[in-house]
Amino acid sequence: MKNYRLKPPQIIISAFLILLIGLSYILHMDLVVLMNESMVKLVMNGVLVLSLIPMLNVGAGMNFGLPVGIIGGLVGMCLAVNFRMTGFYGFFMAILFTLMICTLLGWIYGLILNRVKGREEIAGIFIGFSFIPLMNYFWTLAPFQNREMLYPIGGQGLRPKISLENYFNHILDNYGLISIGNIEIPVGLIVIFAIICLFLYLYFRTKIGRATIAVGENEAFAKLSGINISQTRLIAIIISTIIAGFGICIYAQSYGFIQLYDEPLSMAFPAVSAILIGGSTGKKTFIFEAILGTYLLQSMYLLSVPIANEILVPELTEILRTFITYGIILYALLVRERRGIYS
């Protein structure tokens, strides 16, 4: 990390963030409350961002197919809710179901991506888009029983927004919450986040993890050294998918609802934006970069809402949010390192 250099997206976002903090100060907003919330937002979105790392490091690019893992997580949670599993037990079971479903989905997803080597990103986008309508059928037709999940009228098909109020709403947010004056530290949430970071850190230090990085950096080298390229890629893609599944579970317990149908689609781009802001170049990415990017992006979202309301242009938030999310991705595509000295 000693040669870490700030990149333009980070500078822009940081400058913007400072501007927002200045504004909120002038507008007499409660910065401490915002600080507390930013911590929650970091973990809520951060796991989804972390999930991109294994695929980036194996050389499969940005996982625009993030909806695949998210859907796995949604199914996992729906199962837990369906069986009326509540509290910690409920959350734990949701995670367990997610693990199983995402392993399967990730495996299939990986097999597909292995066949479109070099074009994973674009393939991921289309896999995401085509998986959604398929799942829409599933959500309406699957034989879930719990009435709290189904449409109130008719009793057929899942609601677009399933409340977790009676299940595992805020289960991690509230666990081990320490308050010092106004400052609240959600210890449970942070511990979970740290565990996932640690898992990733250790993964890249195992033998298979080192092979993963080698494949991402120089596939021909890895091949000559006897590494099984397809298998290494497959494992990385499965791990990415599983973490994405966990990510949506953690997101949902903070948010309080399971959001189905088209919702997973809207989650890939902010995650990609965040990791780009953190400094990823679409190749080897550090955990630190994912955390930094998420924090910057989410804090900016967070601050922009009350400020936009205060200065009476509430639409501004949404415009800004979309503009920044997509703008950063576009920027990254534009400057992405090209090879050859003449370019």
Added chain:
Amino acid sequence: MENILEIVNLNKSYNGIPALSNINLSVKAGEIHGIVGANGSGKTTLMNILFGNPIIRETGGYQGQISFRGNKVNFKNCAEAIRQGIGMVHQEFALIPDMTVGENIKLGRENTHSLTDRLFGRKYSFIDRKQDYENAGQTLRRLGISVDVGIKIINLSVNIRQFIEIAREIDRTDLKLLILDEPTAVLNKNDGLKLIEILKDMSDHKIGIIFISHRLEEVQYVCDKVSVLRDGKLVSQYAKGNIYVNNLAQDMIGHTINKAAAEKREMENKPVITFKDFSVKMPGEEVKNLNLSVYKGEILGLTSLSGHGKLALGYGMMDMYPVDGEVYFEDKKLVKMNARTNIIKGMYVLPDDRQGLGILADQSLESNIIFTGNQIKNMFIRDSAFNFLGFIDHRKTNLHVYKMMLDLDIKCTSIKQKVKELSGGNQQKVCIARALTVDPKLLFVAEPTRGIDISAKEKILNMLIEINRSRNTTIIIASSELDELKRVCDRIAVMVEGKIFKILSPDSSDVDFGLVLSGEEGVDCEKL
């Protein structure tokens, strides 16, 4: 003659470690200026500065003055240097792998259709591909090589790539100064001579040429002036007439060099590996129906003109290209080529394409050296309950890597330094260290001394002899350096058009080798 290039008091350091100090140097129009120095002495760094390579700015820039054709310059990127008429042939190729030979040669100087020129301006005009390819073909023919200009670079062997990179530069009409960083390293003697004739021709046309090479004979033969670098300092300069290989070597290294030579011996003819009608479809370097037995414990040299297949044998064993035919290793037939199983069985391939296949540029020396041993043979794994996860035992690793660094004399700041920060020759040593770590029974080595300075070269050859003698490792060296093969090998097989043409004793005369290499029948070979 006027100076076209003048360098005054040039200093450059990487992270506080000096790479060049107080360099003063000038080059005249039409002069061929040689630069020699051991691995890591700063040659490439100096050239990167002259060519405006961004790596220099990224690592903190340089101090000192450079004037080009009378004007002070400080290039911010290569494009600026190119615009001023400087060209560079890189030690590590700078070709675009996914583009064709023709496109690479004409990149930035494409012929365009005159109609669209008028409609959209030259910059956005349609490229006249036919004309481009024709020009490119002509330039390549001037270099005396025939290759389909429609092939993508990625499919070519390194020696052909080298010619293409050279062709890209000599195709330019606006060239004032040409920098060649070890252009002959990947070429055999004949091809090297071909290039040298072209350089002489260019110098007659008043183009200044900077020529870096580890082949001192070449330097003595072609250069008008030679500068010797040692540890980033300019230690001596000689003008034509006073250039002698011995002096250069002495100035570069600071001590005399003992040439490696293996003692001759009687071998038992027990094959360790036998190829029957073996073919490897490596584009530009195909092996076709090769039959060969390699004996246990021998060092076999494999040589051929470029493009005749000497490099492909090892790659075929590692499943890098499609293969055909039968191979018996230790009397067992290999059913399917698979790099992993073949490494476990005891084979290892040291590639000639260092950048593409030999190193993980962004990783440390340490990771590079232990990679294959660790991944395939489970070496350096920390003993614990989590053995199956394969965490590294750092103490064991450090010890081993440190020893390798000393044994091979790898010049680096620490074993944690990234390999891309090492000089070309030192990167090669890292590759060799990895092979030694795996400790194979059968070692395929392709061009082991390419880009290696004269002193380290002998160390590497000695090291190959040493592992052969002490560990009884069978070694197959594919190389175009006949002189080196003759000193270390027990037998030398000459390939012509993808087949073994003749097997010669290392004592055979150069004339015989010359004839056999070009496929002449009728040379008496001892029955080996």
